[in-house]
Amino acid sequence: MQAPQLYVLAGAALVGLGLYSLFADRHLLRQIIALNIMGGGVFLVLIAAAKGGQFGDVDPVPRAMVLTGVVVAVSATALALALAGRLHRMTGASQLTIGDED
Amino acid sequence: MSNSVPVHLRMLLAALAALMSLVLSASVLTLPAGTSDLADSVFSLMDKSGADHPVTAVLLNFRGYDTMLEIGVLLLALVGVWSFGPAPPDPATLAPAGPVLDSARSVLLPMLLIVAGYLIWVGASAPGGAFQAGAIVAAAGVLAMLTGWRPIPALRPAIEVGLALGLLVFVGVAGGTLSYVGTILLLPEEAAGSMILLIEVAATISIGLALTAVYLGGSPSHWAETR
Numbered sequence: 001m002q003a004p005q006l007y008v009l010a011g012a013a014l015v016g017l018g019l020y021s022l023f024a025d026r027h028l029l030r031q032i033i034a035l036n037i038m039g040g041g042v043f044l045v046l047i048a049a050a051k052g053g054q055f056g057d058v059d060p061v062p063r064a065m066v067l068t069g070v071v072v073a074v075s076a077t078a079l080a081l082a083l084a085g086r087l088h089r090m091t092g093a094s095q096l097t098i099g100d101e102d
Numbered sequence: 103m104s105n106s107v108p109v110h111l112r113m114l115l116a117a118l119a120a121l122m123s124l125v126l127s128a129s130v131l132t133l134p135a136g137t138s139d140l141a142d143s144v145f146s147l148m149d150k151s152g153a154d155h156p157v158t159a160v161l162l163n164f165r166g167y168d169t170m171l172e173i174g175v176l177l178l179a180l181v182g183v184w185s186f187g188p189a190p191p192d193p194a195t196l197a198p199a200g201p202v203l204d205s206a207r208s209v210l211l212p213m214l215l216i217v218a219g220y221l222i223w224v225g226a227s228a229p230g231g232a233f234q235a236g237a238i239v240a241a242a243g244v245l246a247m248l249t250g251w252r253p254i255p256a257l258r259p260a261i262e263v264g265l266a267l268g269l270l271v272f273v274g275v276a277g278g279t280l281s282y283v284g285t286i287l288l289l290p291e292e293a294a295g296s297m298i299l300l301i302e303v304a305a306t307i308s309i310g311l312a313l314t315a316v317y318l319g320g321s322p323s324h325w326a327e328t329r
Contacts, residue, residue, distance in 0.1 A: 005131060008127055008130050008131055009127050011126075011127075012123040012124070012126040012127035012130070013123055015122065015123060015126055016119040016120055016122055016123030016126075017119070019115075019118075019119040019122055020115050020116055020119035023107070023115050024107050024111075024112050024115050024116075026106055026107070045126065045127075045130055048130075049130050049133065059138070059140065059141040060141065060144055060156035060157045060159075060160050061140045061141065061144065061160055061165075063157050063160075064157050064160040064161045064165060065165075065168075067157070067161060067233060068161070068168055068169065068172050070233075071172055071175075071176060071233055071309075072172060072175050074313070075175050075176045075178075075179035075316075076179065078179055078183060078313075078316040078317075079179045079182045079183060079316075081319070082182070082183040082186055082316075082319050082320065083186075085190070085319055086186045086187075086320075089190060
């Protein structure tokens, strides 16, 4: 098996691991980390699947898209972390609970 | 109060996650090769793009619209973080920083800023560019904040102008190309290189300031008192 196929498998494994942790762990911080791991897995799959045309080795368009995706993921993580911190400061809770609303 | 997921649901989730990984890898590994000619289009237009590196050309010329919206997303996240009220005091700075961190800061900060400037310049022909340099500037800002620096109210106008600068320059270029060339963000061939450099410098300042400000986790505490 060559390197690109290995990276695709690794990226897919990361997506699966992140998905499991996102739903199975209840602590907000772990869910945010799980989302980041899923994002990392998606980027790995995109880069590994980028095959060049007849001119060059690697397709530059997915690489540019992943650069954009990294920045957007960082912004979303920053907002999510600030929200989680604010929730903790206001209510002391570190998990989201589905319960009866009163 | 913890509501942990029961074991049988965990096993179902693990099975579903494994299934997702399998479907993802199978569908990507069996993609037919050679169905997209985007790479060929990019490489054949490289001499008109104003940059020597294909990724920079795609980011700032061919798909400049995406990059402009990306800077907008970063600013939007910052506005969201700032809307949460004053930032909590950072536990790392409640005690004064030790001598090692202080001397590391005085050596590293100028070096980080120089490396960021170099990355903007070299982005035209090698991996680099605005976002990488902006991340280095943000690292310098976070290092400064770890040693106790906080933005004082007098700096507020400069910081707000710096934050808006990247998006403003990009939108200005977009408006200019729309009115003079007819197509939005279609950089004219002879000026493409300098326009890319201008956009990158403004974007680096903006991105570095935005990422540094977002590290605080709220709006800078002294700013609320000046209104």
